Amino acid sequence: MLTCIIRYQIDPTKKAQFEQYSRNWGQAIPRCGADLIGYYAPHEGSSTLAYGIYNVASLADYESYRARLSADPLGRENYEFAQKEKFLLREDRTWLKLASSPHGAK
Numbered sequence: 001m002l003t004c005i006i007r008y009q010i011d012p013t014k015k016a017q018f019e020q021y022s023r024n025w026g027q028a029i030p031r032c033g034a035d036l037i038g039y040y041a042p043h044e045g046s047s048t049l050a051y052g053i054y055n056v057a058s059l060a061d062y063e064s065y066r067a068r069l070s071a072d073p074l075g076r077e078n079y080e081f082a083q084k085e086k087f088l089l090r091e092d093r094t095w096l097k098l099a100s101s102p103h104g105a106k
Helices: 012-031 059-071 073-085
Strands: 002-010 035-040 049-056 088-096
Touching: 002 012, 002 059, 012 035, 012 049, 012 073, 049 059, 059 073
Parallel strands: none
Antiparallel strands: 002 049, 002 088, 035 049
């Protein structure tokens, strides 16, 4: 299992647009085959950092998921929404694998 953590730098005056974007992904991402952990908007501290986190089984599964997401009507609409509203200033993806499993084992 791989975890993708997307770190966004957002326009702090457009937090509401990022939250709408996040809700849309909350529908489209699971439908297209990734295990969505969630999208996180600024609350305290930085007003410009936000995150999206989801799991996929492998990079090959990620490529299939991305193809489905690109073909998904809400996925396409969400990409266009972000381009139009320009609330995403930067987007970085990091791929991690769980190193602490099994949790609590002695």
